[in-house]
Amino acid sequence: MNEMSGVTRELARNGQPIVKIDGRSIVSSFDPMKEAKAWAESAVKEIADRDTVIVLGAGCGYHLIALHELRPSLNILTIEASDEIATFAREQLASNNEVDPRVYGEILVAARPIELTENLLLRDFMANRYAVVTHAGLAQMRAEWTQEMAKFLTGRDYLSFLLQLRMRPELHALFDEEKIAQLQMQSGPISILTIRSLFSAQAQSSRERRLWRVLEELIV
Amino acid sequence: MKILVVSLLRVGDVLMSAGVLRDLRAKHPEAQIDLLVNSQCASVAPLLASINNVIEFDRHGLQRGLGEASAPFFESYEKLSGLLDRIEGENYDLAINLTQNRLSGWLMGLIEARERRGLVMDNDGRGVFGSNWFRYMNQQIDLESSEVFHYNDIFRYALGLESVHSQQPALQETERGRAEADTCLAQAGDRKIVCVQALSSDIKKDWGLDRFAKMIAAFSARHPDVAIAILAAPFEKEKLRPLVSALSEQGVPAFMAVTSFEGAYSLLKNSELLISLDTSLKHLAAAAGTKILEICVGSSDPYRTGADAHGAVIIRSKESCAPCVHSSPCHRDHHACAKRIPSEAVASIASEVFENRKFQLKTVAEAFENEIEVLRVDRKSLGFWIAPNVTEMLSEAAVGRWLDLVCRKIWLQGSRTALETIGTEMMRLTAFFRATYPTAADYEWKHLLEDFERRGMEVEGRINGFKAGIRYLHGNYEDANKMKEFVRNLMTFREKMRASPLFASFRRSLDAVIEDDISPAFTRFRHITETVGEIETRTKIHLRILRAIGNQMDDAMSAEPL
Numbered sequence: 001m002n003e004m005s006g007v008t009r010e011l012a013r014n015g016q017p018i019v020k021i022d023g024r025s026i027v028s029s030f031d032p033m034k035e036a037k038a039w040a041e042s043a044v045k046e047i048a049d050r051d052t053v054i055v056l057g058a059g060c061g062y063h064l065i066a067l068h069e070l071r072p073s074l075n076i077l078t079i080e081a082s083d084e085i086a087t088f089a090r091e092q093l094a095s096n097n098e099v100d101p102r103v104y105g106e107i108l109v110a111a112r113p114i115e116l117t118e119n120l121l122l123r124d125f126m127a128n129r130y131a132v133v134t135h136a137g138l139a140q141m142r143a144e145w146t147q148e149m150a151k152f153l154t155g156r157d158y159l160s161f162l163l164q165l166r167m168r169p170e171l172h173a174l175f176d177e178e179k180i181a182q183l184q185m186q187s188g189p190i191s192i193l194t195i196r197s198l199f200s201a202q203a204q205s206s207r208e209r210r211l212w213r214v215l216e217e218l219i220v
Numbered sequence: 221m222k223i224l225v226v227s228l229l230r231v232g233d234v235l236m237s238a239g240v241l242r243d244l245r246a247k248h249p250e251a252q253i254d255l256l257v258n259s260q261c262a263s264v265a266p267l268l269a270s271i272n273n274v275i276e277f278d279r280h281g282l283q284r285g286l287g288e289a290s291a292p293f294f295e296s297y298e299k300l301s302g303l304l305d306r307i308e309g310e311n312y313d314l315a316i317n318l319t320q321n322r323l324s325g326w327l328m329g330l331i332e333a334r335e336r337r338g339l340v341m342d343n344d345g346r347g348v349f350g351s352n353w354f355r356y357m358n359q360q361i362d363l364e365s366s367e368v369f370h371y372n373d374i375f376r377y378a379l380g381l382e383s384v385h386s387q388q389p390a391l392q393e394t395e396r397g398r399a400e401a402d403t404c405l406a407q408a409g410d411r412k413i414v415c416v417q418a419l420s421s422d423i424k425k426d427w428g429l430d431r432f433a434k435m436i437a438a439f440s441a442r443h444p445d446v447a448i449a450i451l452a453a454p455f456e457k458e459k460l461r462p463l464v465s466a467l468s469e470q471g472v473p474a475f476m477a478v479t480s481f482e483g484a485y486s487l488l489k490n491s492e493l494l495i496s497l498d499t500s501l502k503h504l505a506a507a508a509g510t511k512i513l514e515i516c517v518g519s520s521d522p523y524r525t526g527a528d529a530h531g532a533v534i535i536r537s538k539e540s541c542a543p544c545v546h547s548s549p550c551h552r553d554h555h556a557c558a559k560r561i562p563s564e565a566v567a568s569i570a571s572e573v574f575e576n577r578k579f580q581l582k583t584v585a586e587a588f589e590n591e592i593e594v595l596r597v598d599r600k601s602l603g604f605w606i607a608p609n610v611t612e613m614l615s616e617a618a619v620g621r622w623l624d625l626v627c628r629k630i631w632l633q634g635s636r637t638a639l640e641t642i643g644t645e646m647m648r649l650t651a652f653f654r655a656t657y658p659t660a661a662d663y664e665w666k667h668l669l670e671d672f673e674r675r676g677m678e679v680e681g682r683i684n685g686f687k688a689g690i691r692y693l694h695g696n697y698e699d700a701n702k703m704k705e706f707v708r709n710l711m712t713f714r715e716k717m718r719a720s721p722l723f724a725s726f727r728r729s730l731d732a733v734i735e736d737d738i739s740p741a742f743t744r745f746r747h748i749t750e751t752v753g754e755i756e757t758r759t760k761i762h763l764r765i766l767r768a769i770g771n772q773m774d775d776a777m778s779a780e781p782l
Contacts, residue, residue: 129292129295129298130292130295131292132290150289150290154289154293155292155294161293164294190293204343207330210326210329210330211297211300211304213326214300215297217322217323217326218286218296219283219287
């Protein structure tokens, strides 16, 4: 599971514990909490009116603390590629709130999206209106993982599209199975044009098809 | 009863239809009337007294959810589905679509209501309207400005509100609005206030702050005791600051009035006049009962969405490219239509409107008639919104246009109503003609009306010929040559119509069938039959009205000179 090597623990200038990967700090090595608060403020704007958020990257846990402080009612789920970083973040969260570190949400570890397809907790989260936000330091250091995971979590690749359809059987029933299978060959992300092509001939007058027509007018 | 009104355009459109909503409330005093609007229009909800609930359509949020790679793909679907569940849960008896775009049409198709009026898209993507008026509204996008009805009239006729005359104001003041207005009024002291809205939402509709500065200075020189309130939304403040500074330096008692829509409405209620571009402020002023001078630049089209207030004055540029197409940038290297409207002309007209000097308005308009056209809104004479040019003289084109509008209205109202109202319409028209062209001599009227009647009879004759042709075509519409020959005859007829101001609008109906070379033969044949039927009915109405006016004028002529 652990793809990372060279994970080391150190102290930032202000004395807070941090981790480095191959000698590079994944958070500010001066004041990680100050940096985390700034990140949380911009993340909250992205989250807008949603009650659920999936955070990509556990970092050192400070951004999860800051996020919870800004929006205490937010349901947070974090996905991390590295076991070691996840363990470190969990320790920080536990030391910050010894009574109930669960307020910061769970941290799932997955190196690839396919490892998450059967995860029930993730499915619960994805059944709500959720936002996906990325820890700034990790987005730079693990760009490929971040992009792949974000595409999966937003339902814009084949695998997660299937997962999302499983959670929406009323919509799935209106699609042509053959056309769904052909999506495997599609190179680009799933888009509203993809949906338009999936409806079976019999489903053209369904409520769902007409609902997507409204959405098409907003984009196409 | 539960009514849902769908208005998915901009703030100005929602405010413009406030009078219609008020009349709807007057017709259904006990009903729950809800309004579905784009989220950015929800800020005007506190002003809408006739509405029980405002439901927000989060257009931008839905677009973001679909378009941004970081947003969960199904979020917009879930969000829209949730909105529709909420709407369905209300079990509306009547759903009304005041918006004529495909988005609202598809949405209306999803709204379960016992009755639906306005554009509804059926499963095959065809528009269904539930009223002749809404069908006309959908078609009139291609019509010349002078051939159209104001949107508010279309809504009123389509919803059967023409006989509702509510005395209630269309908008209501709020505490917040009054507080904001009080701050502005304190700056004016004891002076009368003239409000100026110098920026619009579209750069193409702007006249230019330098021109506004010159105009306000000239106006102020004539009315030194008047305070000028430069209206500004909070985001316009910085852009307008130089205008206020420039005016202050010239000694003009001007101040910036930064308000919300609620504040602007309360301020307008305490002001004498609004000088505005084509903005939502003119609709606030119309509801407030404040005098209005509208400056139409760029794509502004007063005939469809002008200030719905009797006596409002509209200035239009005579630049050949105006009005231009909405939502495309100006194609000229300079904003020619704005440049053509002289500051001095606007200041003079504003002064006449401020002083209620109707006749001097005509004199000023004549002085600048090479540059601008001055229209005066008349809501009373014909029973619907019209805006005659204040310098208009008796001509075939002018009279033909008024006659055609009235006849079109009778036709759109349906044949039964037509028979009942023809007398009323005739009397209104006669009185309107007398007032608008007071110097026209009896012989001029006689000549004009007889000429119109002769042409109407010619059209009637041609239509009889087409009816015979249709009977023949009935069994042969799949024969391409016969269809072509018939359409060629229609084209010749259309060219003749083009020359006649009274029947010019018929050509629009003919355009659709003549240019349709895609539809299957039967569909095309059906459209031809319907169009010929429409022209036949409209010609009959024209002739009845013409003869009735002719008789009325004959009687009047024998009593007094016209």
